[in-house]
Amino acid sequence: MSLLADAGHNLSDVLGLGAAWLAQHLAKRAPSARFTYGLRRSTILAALTNACILLLVTGAIVWEAVLRLFSHQAVEGNVVTWVALIGIAINGGTALLFLRGASSDMNIRGAFIHMAADAVMALAVVIAGLLISFTGYAIIDPIVSLIVSASIVLGTWSLLRGSLELALDAVPANIDSTLVEKTLLSLPGVGGLHHLHIWPMSTTETAMTVHLLHDTGSGISSDALIAEAGTVMRQKFGIAHPTFQVETGTSACDARAAGC
Incomplete structure (x- = not known):
């Protein structure tokens, strides 16, 4: 059961890595008349897909492990141990390749979690194989599968929540919208602002729109x-695509209008 669970998990990883690679490729496409921002958001969808696949596969493993708790089957402990050791080497090495970009790109983070989870799964399978070889208790197999599945769910939950938030245009976790507002209000020539929107274009790029009330008595041109606001947003907050609507009087856009 442990080896079958690990094999199913590896299959989900292949699919997940394929989705991550495809998303990175699509994100590099130039904008078109129909997709004016390009296909950058595909990296968010890939991260969300990665999390969903991992949770679905883990759910199937849990279901089978529970059934095995009440229906014991003979397990070859030595075979389980040696096959799982090979899995640790492959999955652990692959995870290290994604480690550098995992902190800054949720798409890469999804791939990293997938491979790291596989390495942990393989380690647990090794332990299960050794215990079965020495004790002969086949029930160890499903018990270890349940323990590993629980740890995978805990590790994947933040990825699922984060990618889902990005898919719903939530402000990226590394940006404080309140601080963005205070920074804009502190700029010379800004007398007020409204309709501030910040959303992710991809797992690494952020866009923003805001209406700025221009204080014409400041001597600062529109x-x-x-130019100053755009520079500050890019350098301080990493917002690559800021858009500003400068107003000198009452806004033509009703502040109560949700579409503004």
């Missing part, structure tokens, strides 16, 4: 104000 062009200078936009």
Whole structure:
């Protein structure tokens, strides 16, 4: 059961890595008349897909492990141990390849978690194989599968929640929208702002739109104000695509209108 669970998990990893690679490839496509931002959001969808696949496969493993708790079957402990050791080497090495980019790109993070989870799964299978060889208790097999499955769910939950939030245009976790607002209000020539929106274009790029009330008595021109605000947003918050609507009087957009 442990080896079958590990094999199913590896299959989900192959699919997950394929989705991550495809998303990175699509994200590099130039914008078109129909997709004016390009296909950058595909990296968010890949991260979400990765999390869903991992949870679905883990759920199937849990179901089978529970059935095995009440229906014991003979297990070759030595075979389980040696096959799982090979799995540790392959999965652990692959996970290390994704380690560098895992902290800054959720798509890569999804791939990293997949491979790291596989390495942990394989380690647990090794332990299960050794215990079965020495004790002869086949029930160890499903018990270890349940323990590993629980740890995988805990590790994947943050990826699922984070990718789902990005898919729903939530402000990226590394950006404080309140601080963005305070920073804009502190710029020379800004007398107020409204309709501030910040959302992810991909797992690494962020866009923003805001209406700025221009204080015409400040001596700062509209062009200078936009240039300064854009520079600050890019350098301080990493917002690559800021868009500003500069107003000098009452906004033509009703502040109560949700579509503004």
